[in-house]
Amino acid sequence: MSKTLDDLAQRLLKAAQLAGADAADAMAVQGTSVSIDVRAGKLENAERSEGTDIGLRVFVGQRQANVSASDTRDETLTTMAERAVAMAKEAPEDPHIGLADPGQLVKSWDLDALELCDPAPEPAPEALQRDAAEAEAAALSVAGISQVQSASAGYGATQVHLAASNGFSGGYARTDRGTSCVAIAGTGAEMERDYDGDGRIFQSDLRAARDIGRSAAERALARQNAKQPPTGTFPVLFDERISSSLIGHLLGAANGASVARGSSWLLDALGQEVLPKHLSIIEDPYRARVSGSRPFDAEGLATQKRAIVQDGVLTGWTLDLANGRKLGMDSTANAARGVGGPPSPSIWNIALTQGDQSRAALIKDMGTGLIVTSMMGSTINPNTGDYSRGASGLWVENGEITHAVNECTIAGNLRDMLRRIIPANDARAHLSRVVPSLLIEDMILAGS
Structure with missing residues (x-):
C-alpha cells in the first residue's frame, strides 16, 4: 500500500x-x-x-x-x-x-x-x-x-x-x-x-x-420483429444476465439497515425458508481475482465466508457495527463506505447453488412462456415484496424459442417467487454474483 x-x-x-x-x-x-x-x-x-x-x-x-x-x-x-x-x-x-x-x-x-x-x-x-x-x-x-x-x-x-x-x-x-x-x-x-x-x-x-x-x-438480431406476448399466467425464465437482480432483491431485504428501519419484506423471516430447501446463498469475500473480494471491511473487521441462506433458510442479516448494535447482533463485517459518508452494510461476493439442468433443458421443459433478457423500471414494495417490472425477451412455444417479445410486465410477490425458483447450471464463475438462469413456473404476465 x-x-x-x-x-x-x-x-x-x-x-x-x-x-x-x-x-x-x-x-x-x-x-x-x-x-x-x-x-x-x-x-x-x-x-x-x-x-x-x-x-x-x-x-x-x-x-x-x-x-x-x-x-x-x-x-x-x-x-x-x-x-x-x-x-x-x-x-x-x-x-x-x-x-x-x-x-x-x-x-x-x-x-x-x-x-x-x-x-x-x-x-x-x-x-x-x-x-x-x-x-x-x-x-x-x-x-x-x-x-x-x-x-x-x-x-x-x-x-x-x-x-x-x-x-x-x-x-x-x-x-x-x-x-x-x-x-x-x-x-x-x-x-x-x-x-x-x-x-x-x-x-x-x-x-x-x-x-x-x-x-x-x-x-x-435476436430482438428483431418483437411482439407483445399474451396476458396470463406463464412460466418465466430469468436469463443469467439479469437473474442476479432477482437474488439482489432478497439480499437487499436482508440488509441490516433496511431491517433496522423496519422496511423489509423479510422482517419476520429470520430462520424461515426463503428459497427451496436445496438452495443456499454463500458469501465469500476471499475469491481470487473477483471484484467483490476484500481482506477487511470499512470498519477494520476481518471479512468472513458465511451462508446468508443455508438449505433454503435465511440465517442472518448483513450488518455493519451500527446496525448490528441496533438489532442486538454482532457485525458480519460487511461495512462499506466512500470518503463522503459513514459505513453501511453491503454484500461482497455471493453464489447461489447451481442446478443440475442446463438453460436449454429448462427452456425445453417450460413449454410455453417467457425468457426475460432485459428489464426496465420497477415497482417493488419494500414492505410486502410485491413485484412488478417491465420486461422484454424471447417467447417459447412447446419448448422452442419462436420470436422476440417486448412491452410486457411480469408480476408476483418476491417471497412466493423466490421459494419456487429452479436454477440452471449456467452461472459465470468469475462474477461477484454467481447466479444462474432462474425459472419460475407460474408468474403473471401482462402483454397484449
Missing part, C-alpha cells in the same frame, strides 16, 4: 484529535481511470482522470459527522477536522455509532492470495482503442447489424487506505479492465439494440474483444 496514503490518513486522524474529536476514522483513495470510445473505426472520445480523495469521520460523544475533500494540503486537513468537529457537535445523538473495539479488529491478511491488482503495466491508450475498434468491427461484420451505438474499452487502478483512532490501519490496491459494445440491428422504427461486455481485474482474463462485439450483434 502506498506510504503516501497511509501518512495522509494518519495526518487526518491527528488533525481530528487536535480539533477536539473523541475518536475518528479516515479514508484516503487514489485513483486513475482511462476510457476510450470508438465510432466508425475512429477514436470518438478519450478520457483520463487521476486524483486523490480523502474523507474524515469524527465522533464527539455519541454524535458523528463526515467531511471529504480532494485537496491534501495540511491547511485543508486542519480545516476539514475543525468543520467536522463543529458539525458533530450539532448532530443528533446516536447510541449505536462508534468505532470497533480494538479486540474486534483484523490482525493480519493475505493480499497476494486475493489477487486484487494486476501487476501488468497500465495499458496504453492505443491498446484500449484497438480493443474497442475490434469489438465494433466484429459487431458490424455480422449480417443485419446496421450500426454500433458504442464500443468502449477502459482501465482503472485504485489504492485505498483506512485508518482509525482505535489503532486500525490497512489498505489495498485494485485494478479493473473492461470492454463493451452496443450493437443495433435494423433501421428506423424496426431498430433493436443489445449489448455485451466483460470486466476483469486481470487483463489476461478478459474475453476477446471480437467475441464481445459478435455477441452484442447476435443479441441485437
Whole structure:
C-alpha cells in the first residue's frame, strides 16, 4: 500500500484529535481511470482522470459527522477536522455509532492470495482503442447489424487506505479492465439494440474483444420483429444476465439497515425458508481475482465466508457495527463506505447453488412462456415484496424459442417467487454474483 496514503490518513486522524474529536476514522483513495470510445473505426472520445480523495469521520460523544475533500494540503486537513468537529457537535445523538473495539479488529491478511491488482503495466491508450475498434468491427461484420451505438474499452487502478483512532490501519490496491459494445440491428422504427461486455481485474482474463462485439450483434438480431406476448399466467425464465437482480432483491431485504428501519419484506423471516430447501446463498469475500473480494471491511473487521441462506433458510442479516448494535447482533463485517459518508452494510461476493439442468433443458421443459433478457423500471414494495417490472425477451412455444417479445410486465410477490425458483447450471464463475438462469413456473404476465 502506498506510504503516501497511509501518512495522509494518519495526518487526518491527528488533525481530528487536535480539533477536539473523541475518536475518528479516515479514508484516503487514489485513483486513475482511462476510457476510450470508438465510432466508425475512429477514436470518438478519450478520457483520463487521476486524483486523490480523502474523507474524515469524527465522533464527539455519541454524535458523528463526515467531511471529504480532494485537496491534501495540511491547511485543508486542519480545516476539514475543525468543520467536522463543529458539525458533530450539532448532530443528533446516536447510541449505536462508534468505532470497533480494538479486540474486534483484523490482525493480519493475505493480499497476494486475493489477487486484487494486476501487476501488468497500465495499458496504453492505443491498446484500449484497438480493443474497442475490434469489438465494433466484429459487431458490424455480422449480417443485419446496421450500426454500433458504442464500443468502449477502459482501465482503472485504485489504492485505498483506512485508518482509525482505535489503532486500525490497512489498505489495498485494485485494478479493473473492461470492454463493451452496443450493437443495433435494423433501421428506423424496426431498430433493436443489445449489448455485451466483460470486466476483469486481470487483463489476461478478459474475453476477446471480437467475441464481445459478435455477441452484442447476435443479441441485437435476436430482438428483431418483437411482439407483445399474451396476458396470463406463464412460466418465466430469468436469463443469467439479469437473474442476479432477482437474488439482489432478497439480499437487499436482508440488509441490516433496511431491517433496522423496519422496511423489509423479510422482517419476520429470520430462520424461515426463503428459497427451496436445496438452495443456499454463500458469501465469500476471499475469491481470487473477483471484484467483490476484500481482506477487511470499512470498519477494520476481518471479512468472513458465511451462508446468508443455508438449505433454503435465511440465517442472518448483513450488518455493519451500527446496525448490528441496533438489532442486538454482532457485525458480519460487511461495512462499506466512500470518503463522503459513514459505513453501511453491503454484500461482497455471493453464489447461489447451481442446478443440475442446463438453460436449454429448462427452456425445453417450460413449454410455453417467457425468457426475460432485459428489464426496465420497477415497482417493488419494500414492505410486502410485491413485484412488478417491465420486461422484454424471447417467447417459447412447446419448448422452442419462436420470436422476440417486448412491452410486457411480469408480476408476483418476491417471497412466493423466490421459494419456487429452479436454477440452471449456467452461472459465470468469475462474477461477484454467481447466479444462474432462474425459472419460475407460474408468474403473471401482462402483454397484449
